[in-house]
Structures are given as structure tokens and as C-alpha cells.
Amino acid sequence: MVTRVPPSLLRHRIGVEPYLGDGAYGPTYGPYVEAPALVGEAVRMVRAPDGRTVTSSAQVIAAPGLACPPGSRVTLPGGRITTAISVAEHTAPGLPVPASTEVVCE
Template identity: 65%
Template sequence: MVTRVPEVLLRHRVRIEPHLGESAYGPRFGPAVEVTALVDASPRVARAPDGRELIRAATFIAAPDISCPPGSRITLPDGRSTTAITVTQHTAPGLPVPACTEVVCE
């Protein structure tokens, strides 16, 4: 039974700087972590958590245990820097489908 997305499908490297919150000087970020992912860099319309519609720069899937809260800084494989707007954990306990994390970037 498949419990997580197979590593062989994650063909790209993405750098994540997890959003830790706001300070008096602006957003705070944790140390950068590089993860393997499968990136779809085609622009599409997405809805932000506050309801705004915006054009997403990319979406990627990665292992189910990555730390990437909304607001995290993302560096895509082509070097572009973007921000995570929604992060979704996909699981299906008991079913033969892989668990993963999907991140939609602004």
C-alpha cells in the first residue's frame, strides 16, 4: 500500500523559508529548508484564504510532513521567489493513494 507520494515522482528542488509570524519589523521566517517536490509552474487563478482572487505563480506537491505554513517564502527551481498562499494536506487513510502536501504559491 502506498502511504506517501513516491520520491521518484518528486523531480524538482524547492527552498522553503517557513513563515513564523509577524514582528515589529515585518514577517519573520525560519531557516531555509530544501525539499524535493513536483512543481507545476503554469499560471492559474487561485483564491487566497481571505477570499481574494489572484493569479498563482506555481503549485507544487511534496512529502506530507514538510513544514510550509501560509506566508512562507518559496524559491522555485527556476530561481523565482514567491509566497505560499494555501497549504493543503492530502490524506486518504486505508486507501491505496499517496499522502502529500500541496502548496499554492502567489
């Protein structure tokens, strides 16, 4: 039974600077961390956590537990820096499907 997305499927490397909140000088971010991921760059309309409809230009699948809250800066494999719109942890206890983290980026 598969419990996590297999590392062999995570063919890309992304960089994440987790969003920590707003400070006196604007948004603040945690330390830059690299993580293996599977990146799809396709333009899609998605709903942001606040209900707005926004355009997503990249979707990322990573191992479960990726520290990437909405608002985080994400560096894609090609070097483009984008912002996480929404993050979802996918689990299916007892089913033969992998757990993963999905990040939808601007």
C-alpha cells in the same frame, strides 16, 4: 498500498523559509530548508485563505508534513522566490493513493 507520494516522483528541489509571523520590522521567517518536490508552473486563479481571488503562478507537490505555512517564502527550482498562498495536506487512509502536501504559490 502507497502511503506517501513516492520520492521518485519528486524530481525538483525547492527551498522553504517558513513564515513565523509579523515582527517589529515586518514578516519573520524560519531557517531555509530544501525539500524534494514536483513543481508545476501554470497560471491559475485560486482563492486565498481570506477569501480573495488571487493569481497562482506555481503549484508544488511535496511529501506529507512539509513545514510551509501560508506566507512562507518558497524558492522554485529556477531560482524564482515566491510566496505560499495556501497549503493543503492530502490524505486518504485506507485508499491506494499517496499522502502529500500541496502548496499553491503566487
